[in-house]
Amino acid sequence: MYLKDGCSLLLKVQKPSIPFLLNKRNPIPNLKPYLETSKNNLNENMVVKNLVQEPDISLALSYFKYISNSNSFRHTPRTYRIIVQKLGKHGDLDGVQYFLQQMKLEGVSCSEDLFVDLIGYYKNKGLAEQALKMFYRIRDFDCKPTVKIYNHLLDALLAENRFKMINPLYGNMKKDGIEPNVFTYNVLMKALCKNGRVDGARKLLKEMCNKGCAPDDVSYTTIVSSLCKDGKVQEAKELADSFSPVVPVYNALISGYCQDGNFEEVFALLNEMLARGLDPNEITYTIVINALCDTGKVVLSMAVLGKMFSRGCEPNIYTFTSLMKGFFSRGRLREGYDVWKRMVREGVAPNTVAYNTLICGLCLNSSVVEAVSLLHEMERTRRIPNVTTYSTLIDGFAKSNDLIGASEMWNRMIRSGCHPNVVTYTCMVDALCRVEMFDQAQDFIDSMMRENCTPNTLTFNTFIRGLCHGGRVDWSLKVFNIMPRYSCCPDTTTFNELLDGLYRSNCLEEALGLFREMERMEIEWNLTTCNTTIHGFCQLGRFREALLVVGKMLRKGIKPDIITYNTLINAYCQHGSVERAIQLLNAMKAGEWHPDLVSYTSIICGFSKWNDTDKAVEFLQLMMNEGFVPNIATWDMLVRSLFSNTGCFYQESINELDIVAGE
Numbered sequence: 132m133y134l135k136d137g138c139s140l141l142l143k144v145q146k147p148s149i150p151f152l153l154n155k156r157n158p159i160p161n162l163k164p165y166l167e168t169s170k171n172n173l174n175e176n177m178v179v180k181n182l183v184q185e186p187d188i189s190l191a192l193s194y195f196k197y198i199s200n201s202n203s204f205r206h207t208p209r210t211y212r213i214i215v216q217k218l219g220k221h222g223d224l225d226g227v228q229y230f231l232q233q234m235k236l237e238g239v240s241c242s243e244d245l246f247v248d249l250i251g252y253y254k255n256k257g258l259a260e261q262a263l264k265m266f267y268r269i270r271d272f273d274c275k276p277t278v279k280i281y282n283h284l285l286d287a288l289l290a291e292n293r294f295k296m297i298n299p300l301y302g303n304m305k306k307d308g309i310e311p312n313v314f315t316y317n318v319l320m321k322a323l324c325k326n327g328r329v330d331g332a333r334k335l336l337k338e339m340c341n342k343g344c345a346p347d348d349v350s351y352t353t354i355v356s357s358l359c360k361d362g363k364v365q366e367a368k369e370l371a372d373s374f375s376p377v378v379p380v381y382n383a384l385i386s387g388y389c390q391d392g393n394f395e396e397v398f399a400l401l402n403e404m405l406a407r408g409l410d411p412n413e414i415t416y417t418i419v420i421n422a423l424c425d426t427g428k429v430v431l432s433m434a435v436l437g438k439m440f441s442r443g444c445e446p447n448i449y450t451f452t453s454l455m456k457g458f459f460s461r462g463r464l465r466e467g468y469d470v471w472k473r474m475v476r477e478g479v480a481p482n483t484v485a486y487n488t489l490i491c492g493l494c495l496n497s498s499v500v501e502a503v504s505l506l507h508e509m510e511r512t513r514r515i516p517n518v519t520t521y522s523t524l525i526d527g528f529a530k531s532n533d534l535i536g537a538s539e540m541w542n543r544m545i546r547s548g549c550h551p552n553v554v555t556y557t558c559m560v561d562a563l564c565r566v567e568m569f570d571q572a573q574d575f576i577d578s579m580m581r582e583n584c585t586p587n588t589l590t591f592n593t594f595i596r597g598l599c600h601g602g603r604v605d606w607s608l609k610v611f612n613i614m615p616r617y618s619c620c621p622d623t624t625t626f627n628e629l630l631d632g633l634y635r636s637n638c639l640e641e642a643l644g645l646f647r648e649m650e651r652m653e654i655e656w657n658l659t660t661c662n663t664t665i666h667g668f669c670q671l672g673r674f675r676e677a678l679l680v681v682g683k684m685l686r687k688g689i690k691p692d693i694i695t696y697n698t699l700i701n702a703y704c705q706h707g708s709v710e711r712a713i714q715l716l717n718a719m720k721a722g723e724w725h726p727d728l729v730s731y732t733s734i735i736c737g738f739s740k741w742n743d744t745d746k747a748v749e750f751l752q753l754m755m756n757e758g759f760v761p762n763i764a765t766w767d768m769l770v771r772s773l774f775s776n777t778g779c780f781y782q783e784s785i786n787e788l789d790i791v792a793g794e
Contacts, residue, residue, distance in 0.1 A: 173204040182213045188221055206237070212245045219252035224261075227252060231272060241272035247283050254287035262287050263296060278309050285318045289325070297322050313339075317349045324357035332357065333370075352379040359387025378404070382415050389422030397422075410442065417450040424457025429466075432457055448479055452488050459492030467492050483509070487519050494527030499536065502527055516547070522555040529562035537562035553579070557590045564597020569606065572597065580617075588619045592628060599632025607632055623657050630663045639671050656687060662694045669702040677702060693719075697729045704737025709746075712737060726757070732765045 178198065185191040195214050198204045211234050218226040227249065234241060246269065253262035266284055269276055281304045288296050301319060304311065311319075316339045323332040332354050339346055351374060358367035364387035371380050381404050388396045397419060404411055416439040423432035432454060439446060451474040458467035471489055474481065481489075486509050493502040502524055509516050521544040528536035541559060544551060551559075556579050563572040572594055579586050591614050598607035611629060614621055626649045633642035646664050649656075661684040668677035681699070684691065696719050703712035712734055716726050731754035738747035751761065 173198060175207050175209060178204055178206075178210050179213060182210065182217070188217050191217055206239065208234075208239055208242055208245070211239055212242065212248070215245060216248060219248060222252075222256065224252060224256065224258075235272055238273075241269075241274040243274065243277050243279060246272075246274055246280050250280070250283045250287050254283075254290055257291060259284075259287040259291045259293055260296070263300070276304075276307055276309065278304075278312055278315065281309060282312070282314045282318060285315065285322075289318055289322050292325065294322055294326050311344070313344055313347050313350065316344060317347070317353065320350060320353050324353055329354065329357045329361060329363075348377045348379050351376070352383055355380050356383035356386070359383055359390070362391075364388055364391060364393075376409075378409055378412055378415065381409065381411070382418060385415060386418050386422075389418060392422075392426060394423070394428075411444065413439075413444055413447045413450060416444060417447065417453060420450055420457075421453035424453050424460070427457075427461060429454075429457040429461055429463070446474075446477070446479070448474075448482055448485055451479060452485050455485075455488050455492060459488070459495055462496060464492060464496040464498065481514070483514055483517055483520070486514055487517075487523060490520060490527075491523045494523055494530070497531065499524070499527040499531055499533070503540075516549070518544075518549055518552050518555060521549060522552070522558050525555060525558040525562065529558055529565060532565050534562050534566050534568070551582075551584070553584055553587055553590060556584060556586065557593050560590060561593045561597065564594060564601070567597075567601045569598060569601065569603060586617055586619065588614070588622050588625065591617075591619055592622075592624045595625060595632075596628045599628055599635065602636065604629075604632045604636045604638060621652075621654070623655050623660060626654055627657070627659045627663060630660070630667070634663065634667045634670065639667055642667050643671075656684070656689065658689055658692060658695075661689055662692070662698065665695065666698050669698060669705075674702055674706055691724075693724050693727060693730075696724060697727070697733065700730055701733040701736075704733050704740070707737075707741055709734065709737040709741065709743075728754075728759045728762060728765075731757070731759060732762070735765055 181194060182191055185194065191214065195206070195210070199206060211230060215227055215230050218224075218230065231241065231249075246266075249265060250262045253259060253265070262284060266276070266280070269280070281300070285297055285300060288300065297319070301311075301315075304315075316335060320332040320335055323329070323335065336346060336350060336354060339350070351371070355367045355371055358364070358370065364384070367387060368384060371384060376384075381400060385397050385400050388394075388400065401411060401415070401419070404415075416435060420432045420435050423429070423435065436446065436450070436454065439450070451470055454470045455467045458464070458470060467489070471481075471485075474485070486505060490502045490505050493499070493505070506516055506520065506524065509520070521540060524540045525537045525544075528534070528540060537559060541551070541555075544555070556575060560572045560575050563569070563575065576586050576590060576594065579590075591610060595607045595610055598604070598610065607629060611621060611625065614625075626645065629645055630642050633639070633645065642664075646667075649660070661680060665677045665680050668674070668680065677699070681691070681695070684695075696715060700712045700715050703709065703715065716730055716734065719726050719730065731750060734750050735747045735754070738744070738750065751765070754761065754765075
């Protein structure tokens with residue numbers, strides 16, 4: 132097995148810069164098609180047509196330079212805008228800057244539309260601050276600030292969450308005497324909402340109305356959506372009731388109620404939409420279907436899909452993907468695959484996300500070979516696999532304990548030029564740990580740092596779990612201690628894995644010390660923490676302390692599960708308090724949990740241990756009446772008890788005979 136090092140194959144390749152200087156000595160590519168026309172016939176429309184129709188940017192630049200240098204045509208604002216557009220879309224902002232400077236030198240004015248284009252190019256590159264600097268030089272290019280330019284600049288700053296720059300720019304807009312329009316207000320409201328200031332956005336909405344600028348669908352949807360995201364769904368509903376809601380507003384409300392799991396209100400809103408003559412769109416139905424699938428209500432989600440079809444609303448790729456995800460998460464592989472087939476039949480072309488969903492579903496259901504065949508299909512249909520695709524497949528191989536398959540997929544990813552992320556590395560660490568190649572797993576974590584990919588808490592939790600399951604608890608504690616070096620804080624899962632490993636290795640006192648450390652660090656408990664610790668105390672024979680953990684658990688609002696009950700029942704039985712164990716068993720029956728085979732076997736073992744065979748047989752019959760078939764452990768304990776009691780009776784009889792014979 133050989134894992135390719137990602138470094139050598141992932142070096143950035145520098146794109147050759149496009150020469151844009153108007154130098155007569157520059158070689159001119161094949162310009163014959165353009166130069167066949169007489170120089171005297173060149174006009175703006177012809178030059179514009181030639182520039183627009185030329186897909187090769189190098190040829191377009193050469194043509195632009197040639198006619199300029201030959202003095203056969205003087206470039207206009209139109210022709211400059213086209214060449215700037217070509218460079219901007221190509222991402223060559225240096226070239227854009229050069230031509231702007233050239234326009235300035237030649238006295239060619241920069242139009243409002245060209246400046247809006249420039250802001251867009253900087254926005255696409257994540258350089259909103261550079262766009263702002265350009266804006267402050269706008270008059271140098273014989274262009275005046277307009278509301279349209281301000282709006283696009285505000286939007287570019289918003290895209291990068293540059294909130295501190297937005298307010299001063301809005302103030303500058305007012306100083307320039309430019310009245311904000313609905314687009315301006317919408318950008319400002321989005322900025323306030325993204326900054327957690329929904330109340331400020333609502334005030335701005337009122338200001339907008341007072342100034343005679345009518346809010347549009349975006350205005351209301353922005354505020355309603357933000358209120359819902361903050362959990363203020365009822366407040367959002369009251370606001371929506373104050374105007375005539377449109378479909379996007381209903382979608383925001385439905386999404387809010389879906390987050391709360393309030394499907395009764397969701398369906399009420401759907402009916403309200405229909406009553407008002409508003410047709411729910413594919414986004415509406417997809418929100419509902421996705422929420423139902425996330426909560427395991429897959430059958431109901433299919434009913435919503437049927438309703439969607441009956442209303443003549445076509446599902447989109449996200450609708451089908453949500454349904455597939457819902458079925459796969461419930462282990463219903465066949466139905467998930469049927470949704471995929473239906474999607475294809477409906478003419479919805481699967482994208483990378485849809486392929487990834489199906490691949491994930493297949494891997495979750497141990498069908499890794501089929502998942503790999505889907506990867507081949509993606510490559511054939513030119514759907515480019517991404518890091519999620521490869522990570523999912525590596526994880527699938529890891530869970531199948533197939534290190535060779537995981538390694539081959541890693542190498543395939545590197546060869547394709549796809550850069551692994553922290554998830555991919557963590558999946559490979561898991562694959563190595565499952566076959567107890569711990570040194571190699573450690574090397575992998577070290578190589579992450581060299582590749583500027585910092586391991587996270589999940590990476591360390593995966594490594595610690597592997598070490599604990601492999602009996603290397605001492606090593607796992609060392610890993611736990613070095614986590615802060617990587618700026619990783621241990622979480623509940625970290626402690627749970629270590630506690631489980633220590634109990635498995637009978638390092639009970641160390642485990643209890645770690646549990647106290649967890650309390651000292653104020654790490655949140657979960658059910659696994661409680662069950663592991665209760666089990667540990669019971670193993671140590673410290674039953675009182677186990678009960679104290681149960682008390683703390685209940686005070687924290689953590690509900691016990693079947694494992695908690697069975698641990699305590701077994702502990703009571705081992706300590707001779709079988710009657711208390713039976714009380715707990717009855718409490719289970721009265722609650723949401725029902726006794727299982729383990730519960731009854733513990734009671735039977737308890738009675739057997741304390742030589743009450745009659746009661747043991749009685750509970751055996753009760754267990755069988757409940758539909759549980761005794762296993763080998765149950766019969767073994769019962770038979771041992773019967774033989775033990777028979778042996779005692781036999782020995783007592785022999786002793787009595789000896790006494791009689793002696794007399």
